[in-house]
Amino acid sequence: MTRHLDLALTLAALGWHVFPLAPRDKRPLANCLSCRDNPECSRGDYAVCPCLPDGQWCHGVRAATTDPDRIRTWWRRRPDAVPAIAAGPSGLVLIDLDAHTERLPSDPAAELLPGIRLIGDQVSGDFTGVRTGRDVLLLLARLRGGPRPWPTDPGYQPATVTTPSGGRHLWYRAPHVPDGRRLRQALGQLGWQIDIKAGWSYGIAPGATTVTGHYQRTAGDPARVGRMPEWLAEEVLRVAIDRPAPPAAPALAASSGSGCSRSAAYLVTVIDNGAAELAALTDGRKSSLSALAYKTGGLLAWSGLSRSSVEDRLVTAGTVSGLPERLARRIVHRALTNGLARPLAEPKGQVRPTVNSY
Ligand SMILES: [Zn+2]
Numbered sequence: 001m002t003r004h005l006d007l008a009l010t011l012a013a014l015g016w017h018v019f020p021l022a023p024r025d026k027r028p029l030a031n032c033l034s035c036r037d038n039p040e041c042s043r044g045d046y047a048v049c050p051c052l053p054d055g056q057w058c059h060g061v062r063a064a065t066t067d068p069d070r071i072r073t074w075w076r077r078r079p080d081a082v083p084a085i086a087a088g089p090s091g092l093v094l095i096d097l098d099a100h101t102e103r104l105p106s107d108p109a110a111e112l113l114p115g116i117r118l119i120g121d122q123v124s125g126d127f128t129g130v131r132t133g134r135d136v137l138l139l140l141a142r143l144r145g146g147p148r149p150w151p152t153d154p155g156y157q158p159a160t161v162t163t164p165s166g167g168r169h170l171w172y173r174a175p176h177v178p179d180g181r182r183l184r185q186a187l188g189q190l191g192w193q194i195d196i197k198a199g200w201s202y203g204i205a206p207g208a209t210t211v212t213g214h215y216q217r218t219a220g221d222p223a224r225v226g227r228m229p230e231w232l233a234e235e236v237l238r239v240a241i242d243r244p245a246p247p248a249a250p251a252l253a254a255s256s257g258s259g260c261s262r263s264a265a266y267l268v269t270v271i272d273n274g275a276a277e278l279a280a281l282t283d284g285r286k287s288s289l290s291a292l293a294y295k296t297g298g299l300l301a302w303s304g305l306s307r308s309s310v311e312d313r314l315v316t317a318g319t320v321s322g323l324p325e326r327l328a329r330r331i332v333h334r335a336l337t338n339g340l341a342r343p344l345a346e347p348k349g350q351v352r353p354t355v356n357s358y
Protein backbone atom coordinates (compact mmCIF):
# COMPACT_ATOMS: atom_id res chain seq x y z
CA MET A 1 0.00 0.00 0.00
CA THR A 2 1.94 3.04 -1.18
CA ARG A 3 -0.53 5.17 0.73
CA HIS A 4 1.00 3.95 3.99
CA LEU A 5 4.50 4.61 2.73
CA ASP A 6 3.47 8.14 1.74
CA LEU A 7 1.82 8.68 5.09
CA ALA A 8 4.90 7.41 6.94
CA LEU A 9 7.18 9.71 4.92
CA THR A 10 4.90 12.71 5.42
CA LEU A 11 4.76 12.26 9.19
CA ALA A 12 8.49 11.51 9.42
CA ALA A 13 9.23 14.76 7.62
CA LEU A 14 7.34 16.50 10.44
CA GLY A 15 9.50 14.79 13.08
CA TRP A 16 7.10 11.98 13.92
CA HIS A 17 9.12 8.80 14.55
CA VAL A 18 7.64 5.99 12.50
CA PHE A 19 7.90 2.19 12.59
CA PRO A 20 5.92 -0.65 11.00
CA LEU A 21 3.17 -2.78 12.51
CA ALA A 22 1.71 -6.01 11.18
CA PRO A 23 -1.59 -5.11 9.53
CA ARG A 24 -3.65 -7.78 11.27
CA ASP A 25 -2.80 -7.67 14.94
CA LYS A 26 -1.38 -4.13 15.18
CA ARG A 27 1.75 -5.51 16.81
CA PRO A 28 5.26 -4.56 15.70
CA LEU A 29 6.64 -6.71 12.89
CA ALA A 30 8.54 -9.66 14.33
CA ASN A 31 12.19 -9.47 15.33
CA CYS A 32 14.75 -11.30 13.25
CA LEU A 33 15.72 -14.72 14.58
CA SER A 34 19.05 -13.59 15.94
CA CYS A 35 17.41 -10.83 17.99
CA ARG A 36 14.90 -13.28 19.32
CA ASP A 37 17.68 -15.60 20.52
CA ASN A 38 20.13 -12.94 21.64
CA PRO A 39 19.81 -12.60 25.43
CA GLU A 40 21.15 -9.03 25.42
CA CYS A 41 18.58 -7.93 22.88
CA SER A 42 15.70 -9.75 24.46
CA ARG A 43 16.65 -8.26 27.81
CA GLY A 44 16.28 -4.84 26.27
CA ASP A 45 19.91 -3.84 25.92
CA TYR A 46 19.37 -2.36 22.49
CA ALA A 47 22.79 -0.73 22.45
CA VAL A 48 24.26 -4.11 21.51
CA CYS A 49 21.73 -4.90 18.79
CA PRO A 50 23.35 -4.84 15.35
CA CYS A 51 19.94 -4.64 13.66
CA LEU A 52 18.98 -1.16 14.80
CA PRO A 53 22.00 0.70 13.36
CA ASP A 54 21.63 -1.58 10.37
CA GLY A 55 18.15 -0.22 9.72
CA GLN A 56 16.13 -3.35 10.48
CA TRP A 57 12.74 -3.13 12.16
CA CYS A 58 13.71 -5.32 15.11
CA HIS A 59 12.47 -4.34 18.60
CA GLY A 60 9.36 -2.59 17.42
CA VAL A 61 9.07 0.92 18.77
CA ARG A 62 12.83 1.08 19.42
CA ALA A 63 13.40 1.04 15.68
CA ALA A 64 11.22 4.12 15.12
CA THR A 65 12.87 6.65 12.87
CA THR A 66 12.40 9.76 10.75
CA ASP A 67 14.94 8.56 8.17
CA PRO A 68 13.13 8.45 4.82
CA ASP A 69 15.52 5.89 3.29
CA ARG A 70 14.97 3.49 6.14
CA ILE A 71 11.23 3.98 5.93
CA ARG A 72 11.25 3.35 2.17
CA THR A 73 13.24 0.16 2.70
CA TRP A 74 10.81 -1.12 5.31
CA TRP A 75 7.74 -0.50 3.18
CA ARG A 76 9.41 -1.96 0.11
CA ARG A 77 9.81 -5.15 2.11
CA ARG A 78 6.37 -4.99 3.71
CA PRO A 79 4.07 -2.75 1.66
CA ASP A 80 1.08 -3.74 3.78
CA ALA A 81 2.65 -2.68 7.09
CA VAL A 82 0.74 -0.11 9.14
CA PRO A 83 2.74 2.91 10.27
CA ALA A 84 2.82 3.54 14.00
CA ILE A 85 4.23 6.51 15.88
CA ALA A 86 6.64 6.27 18.82
CA ALA A 87 5.28 8.88 21.20
CA GLY A 88 8.34 9.89 23.25
CA PRO A 89 10.92 10.17 20.46
CA SER A 90 8.42 12.28 18.50
CA GLY A 91 7.97 14.64 21.46
CA LEU A 92 4.31 13.65 21.66
CA VAL A 93 1.80 12.19 24.07
CA LEU A 94 -1.22 10.31 22.84
CA ILE A 95 -4.39 10.43 24.89
CA ASP A 96 -6.28 7.36 23.76
CA LEU A 97 -9.98 7.55 24.52
CA ASP A 98 -11.67 4.19 24.10
CA ALA A 99 -15.29 3.55 23.35
CA HIS A 100 -15.67 -0.05 24.37
CA THR A 101 -19.20 -1.01 25.16
CA GLU A 102 -18.27 -2.06 28.64
CA ARG A 103 -20.45 -1.79 31.65
CA LEU A 104 -19.60 0.97 34.04
CA PRO A 105 -17.19 -0.01 36.81
CA SER A 106 -19.00 -1.37 39.85
CA ASP A 107 -18.06 1.67 41.95
CA PRO A 108 -17.98 4.50 39.40
CA ALA A 109 -17.38 7.25 41.98
CA ALA A 110 -14.10 5.56 42.92
CA GLU A 111 -13.11 3.92 39.64
CA LEU A 112 -13.97 6.32 36.80
CA LEU A 113 -11.13 8.60 37.84
CA PRO A 114 -8.75 6.51 39.98
CA GLY A 115 -7.13 8.57 42.70
CA ILE A 116 -9.71 11.35 42.51
CA ARG A 117 -12.68 11.43 44.80
CA LEU A 118 -15.77 12.43 42.90
CA ILE A 119 -17.43 14.81 45.30
CA GLY A 120 -21.15 15.39 45.33
CA ASP A 121 -21.49 19.12 44.73
CA GLN A 122 -19.21 19.17 41.67
CA VAL A 123 -20.42 15.97 40.11
CA SER A 124 -23.77 14.34 40.63
CA GLY A 125 -23.65 10.72 41.69
CA ASP A 126 -25.47 9.73 38.53
CA PHE A 127 -23.01 8.31 36.00
CA THR A 128 -25.50 6.71 33.63
CA GLY A 129 -24.50 9.11 30.82
CA VAL A 130 -20.86 8.02 31.05
CA ARG A 131 -20.05 5.51 28.30
CA THR A 132 -16.65 6.27 26.79
CA GLY A 133 -13.21 7.53 27.64
CA ARG A 134 -14.25 10.84 26.15
CA ASP A 135 -17.07 11.16 28.70
CA VAL A 136 -14.57 10.44 31.47
CA LEU A 137 -12.14 13.06 30.15
CA LEU A 138 -14.98 15.60 30.15
CA LEU A 139 -15.71 14.63 33.74
CA LEU A 140 -12.07 15.25 34.61
CA ALA A 141 -12.21 18.60 32.80
CA ARG A 142 -15.19 19.59 34.91
CA LEU A 143 -13.31 18.78 38.10
CA ARG A 144 -9.88 20.12 37.21
CA GLY A 145 -10.22 22.44 34.22
CA GLY A 146 -11.82 25.53 35.72
CA PRO A 147 -14.57 27.45 33.94
CA ARG A 148 -13.03 27.09 30.46
CA PRO A 149 -11.13 23.82 30.37
CA TRP A 150 -10.52 23.74 26.60
CA PRO A 151 -8.76 26.93 25.39
CA THR A 152 -9.76 27.82 21.84
CA ASP A 153 -6.29 29.11 20.92
CA PRO A 154 -4.86 26.91 18.10
CA GLY A 155 -1.75 26.41 20.23
CA TYR A 156 -3.88 24.04 22.31
CA GLN A 157 -5.33 22.06 19.41
CA PRO A 158 -4.28 18.39 19.39
CA ALA A 159 -4.14 16.35 16.20
CA THR A 160 -7.42 14.51 16.64
CA VAL A 161 -8.27 11.13 15.15
CA THR A 162 -11.44 9.05 15.19
CA THR A 163 -10.62 5.35 15.53
CA PRO A 164 -12.47 2.49 13.81
CA SER A 165 -14.07 1.44 17.11
CA GLY A 166 -15.48 4.92 17.68
CA GLY A 167 -12.75 5.97 20.08
CA ARG A 168 -10.69 9.06 19.78
CA HIS A 169 -6.94 9.77 19.70
CA LEU A 170 -5.66 13.12 20.88
CA TRP A 171 -2.03 13.69 19.90
CA TYR A 172 -0.53 16.46 22.02
CA ARG A 173 2.92 17.89 22.28
CA ALA A 174 4.55 16.26 25.31
CA PRO A 175 4.44 18.46 28.41
CA HIS A 176 7.59 19.52 30.17
CA VAL A 177 8.79 16.82 32.56
CA PRO A 178 10.87 17.59 35.67
CA ASP A 179 14.60 16.87 35.46
CA GLY A 180 15.66 13.28 35.39
CA ARG A 181 12.16 11.93 35.00
CA ARG A 182 10.44 10.61 31.91
CA LEU A 183 6.95 9.90 30.81
CA ARG A 184 5.77 6.36 30.28
CA GLN A 185 2.45 4.93 29.30
CA ALA A 186 -0.41 4.72 31.77
CA LEU A 187 -3.25 2.38 30.94
CA GLY A 188 -6.49 3.24 32.67
CA GLN A 189 -4.71 5.18 35.39
CA LEU A 190 -5.94 8.62 34.41
CA GLY A 191 -9.47 7.43 33.89
CA TRP A 192 -11.68 4.56 32.88
CA GLN A 193 -11.18 3.86 29.13
CA ILE A 194 -8.38 6.42 28.95
CA ASP A 195 -4.86 5.30 28.08
CA ILE A 196 -1.88 7.59 27.92
CA LYS A 197 0.76 6.58 25.40
CA ALA A 198 4.05 8.30 26.12
CA GLY A 199 7.75 7.48 26.23
CA TRP A 200 8.41 4.18 24.48
CA SER A 201 4.79 3.49 23.72
CA TYR A 202 3.01 4.14 20.50
CA GLY A 203 -0.17 4.67 18.56
CA ILE A 204 -1.40 3.98 15.03
CA ALA A 205 -0.43 6.85 12.74
CA PRO A 206 -3.21 9.36 12.06
CA GLY A 207 -4.59 8.58 8.62
CA ALA A 208 -3.56 4.89 8.61
CA THR A 209 -5.89 1.97 7.90
CA THR A 210 -5.85 -1.41 9.63
CA VAL A 211 -8.04 -4.46 9.11
CA THR A 212 -10.45 -2.92 11.62
CA GLY A 213 -10.80 0.32 9.67
CA HIS A 214 -9.50 3.82 9.15
CA TYR A 215 -7.90 6.17 11.67
CA GLN A 216 -9.54 9.32 10.38
CA ARG A 217 -8.00 12.67 11.16
CA THR A 218 -10.80 15.01 12.17
CA ALA A 219 -9.10 18.12 13.55
CA GLY A 220 -5.72 19.62 14.28
CA ASP A 221 -2.57 19.62 12.21
CA PRO A 222 0.25 17.08 12.63
CA ALA A 223 2.63 19.84 11.54
CA ARG A 224 1.54 22.04 14.44
CA VAL A 225 0.48 19.84 17.32
CA GLY A 226 -0.86 21.87 20.21
CA ARG A 227 0.00 21.53 23.86
CA MET A 228 -2.31 20.32 26.59
CA PRO A 229 -4.24 22.73 28.74
CA GLU A 230 -2.21 23.14 31.95
CA TRP A 231 -4.66 21.21 34.11
CA LEU A 232 -4.51 18.24 31.74
CA ALA A 233 -0.71 18.32 31.61
CA GLU A 234 -0.69 18.21 35.41
CA GLU A 235 -2.99 15.22 35.47
CA VAL A 236 -0.93 13.41 32.84
CA LEU A 237 2.24 14.03 34.82
CA ARG A 238 0.51 12.75 37.95
CA VAL A 239 -0.12 9.32 36.47
CA ALA A 240 2.44 8.89 33.68
CA ILE A 241 5.78 9.86 35.21
CA ASP A 242 8.06 6.85 35.27
CA ARG A 243 8.95 5.22 38.53
CA PRO A 244 12.55 4.68 39.48
CA ALA A 245 13.76 1.29 38.29
CA PRO A 246 13.19 -1.41 40.91
CA PRO A 247 16.25 -2.47 42.90
CA ALA A 248 18.13 -5.39 41.42
CA ALA A 249 17.23 -7.60 44.39
CA PRO A 250 20.78 -8.81 45.05
CA ALA A 251 19.46 -11.51 47.38
CA LEU A 252 17.95 -13.14 44.31
CA ALA A 253 21.03 -13.14 42.15
CA ALA A 254 23.72 -15.73 41.87
CA SER A 255 26.97 -15.09 43.65
CA SER A 256 28.50 -18.36 44.77
CA GLY A 257 28.07 -20.30 41.55
CA SER A 258 26.53 -23.23 43.40
CA GLY A 259 23.94 -25.22 41.52
CA CYS A 260 21.16 -23.83 43.65
CA SER A 261 21.98 -20.17 43.20
CA ARG A 262 22.60 -20.70 39.49
CA SER A 263 19.04 -21.96 39.25
CA ALA A 264 17.89 -18.87 41.11
CA ALA A 265 19.83 -16.62 38.75
CA TYR A 266 18.33 -18.42 35.78
CA LEU A 267 14.83 -17.69 36.96
CA VAL A 268 15.67 -14.06 37.74
CA THR A 269 16.94 -13.72 34.18
CA VAL A 270 13.77 -15.26 32.82
CA ILE A 271 11.73 -12.74 34.79
CA ASP A 272 13.90 -9.78 33.80
CA ASN A 273 13.86 -10.73 30.12
CA GLY A 274 10.11 -11.04 30.33
CA ALA A 275 9.87 -7.67 32.11
CA ALA A 276 11.88 -5.97 29.36
CA GLU A 277 9.64 -7.47 26.70
CA LEU A 278 6.56 -6.46 28.64
CA ALA A 279 7.75 -2.87 28.95
CA ALA A 280 7.98 -2.62 25.17
CA LEU A 281 4.45 -3.91 24.57
CA THR A 282 1.35 -1.83 24.07
CA ASP A 283 -1.14 -4.57 23.35
CA GLY A 284 -1.28 -7.98 24.95
CA ARG A 285 0.38 -6.89 28.16
CA LYS A 286 -2.02 -8.67 30.47
CA SER A 287 -1.63 -12.02 28.73
CA SER A 288 2.16 -11.59 28.54
CA LEU A 289 2.38 -10.87 32.26
CA SER A 290 0.18 -13.86 32.94
CA ALA A 291 2.34 -16.13 30.75
CA LEU A 292 5.49 -14.89 32.46
CA ALA A 293 4.05 -15.46 35.94
CA TYR A 294 2.84 -18.92 34.92
CA LYS A 295 6.30 -19.90 33.68
CA THR A 296 7.85 -18.45 36.83
CA GLY A 297 5.49 -20.55 38.93
CA GLY A 298 6.55 -23.64 37.01
CA LEU A 299 10.23 -22.98 37.72
CA LEU A 300 9.88 -21.71 41.26
CA ALA A 301 10.42 -24.94 43.21
CA TRP A 302 13.49 -25.79 41.13
CA SER A 303 14.96 -22.28 41.57
CA GLY A 304 14.84 -22.31 45.36
CA LEU A 305 13.52 -18.73 45.41
CA SER A 306 10.66 -17.66 47.63
CA ARG A 307 7.26 -17.03 46.18
CA SER A 308 7.00 -13.57 47.71
CA SER A 309 10.29 -12.40 46.19
CA VAL A 310 9.32 -13.35 42.64
CA GLU A 311 5.76 -12.19 43.14
CA ASP A 312 6.89 -8.64 43.93
CA ARG A 313 9.27 -8.64 41.02
CA LEU A 314 6.54 -9.75 38.63
CA VAL A 315 4.08 -7.17 39.92
CA THR A 316 6.72 -4.48 39.43
CA ALA A 317 7.26 -5.70 35.87
CA GLY A 318 3.54 -5.25 35.32
CA THR A 319 3.29 -1.77 36.82
CA VAL A 320 6.44 -0.50 35.09
CA SER A 321 4.86 -1.61 31.82
CA GLY A 322 1.86 0.54 32.65
CA LEU A 323 -0.67 -1.84 34.16
CA PRO A 324 -2.50 -0.65 37.26
CA GLU A 325 -0.95 -2.26 40.34
CA ARG A 326 -4.12 -3.95 41.55
CA LEU A 327 -4.63 -5.57 38.18
CA ALA A 328 -0.98 -6.65 37.92
CA ARG A 329 -1.14 -8.19 41.38
CA ARG A 330 -4.30 -10.10 40.54
CA ILE A 331 -2.88 -11.44 37.26
CA VAL A 332 0.42 -12.44 38.87
CA HIS A 333 -1.22 -14.12 41.84
CA ARG A 334 -3.51 -16.26 39.72
CA ALA A 335 -0.93 -17.26 37.10
CA LEU A 336 1.78 -17.95 39.65
CA THR A 337 -0.58 -20.22 41.57
CA ASN A 338 -1.47 -22.10 38.39
CA GLY A 339 2.19 -22.41 37.40
CA LEU A 340 3.17 -23.72 40.84
CA ALA A 341 0.62 -26.48 40.43
CA ARG A 342 2.38 -27.61 37.24
CA PRO A 343 6.12 -27.63 37.92
CA LEU A 344 8.36 -27.54 34.83
CA ALA A 345 11.34 -29.78 34.24
CA GLU A 346 14.77 -28.27 34.82
CA PRO A 347 15.36 -26.00 31.82
CA LYS A 348 18.05 -27.04 29.35
CA GLY A 349 18.15 -23.82 27.34
CA GLN A 350 20.96 -21.37 27.83
CA VAL A 351 19.89 -18.13 29.39
CA ARG A 352 22.84 -16.17 30.56
CA PRO A 353 22.43 -15.31 34.22
CA THR A 354 22.76 -11.63 35.01
CA VAL A 355 23.09 -9.92 38.32
CA ASN A 356 21.71 -6.56 37.44
CA SER A 357 19.34 -6.51 34.55
CA TYR A 358 17.41 -3.31 35.07
ZN1 LIG B 1 17.32 -8.25 14.59
Ligand SMILES: [Zn+2]
Residues within 6 Å of the ligand: 034, 035, 038, 041, 049, 050, 051, 052, 058, 059
Ligand atom coordinates in the same frame (compact mmCIF):
# COMPACT_ATOMS: atom_id res chain seq x y z
ZN1 LIG C 1 18.29 -6.98 18.45
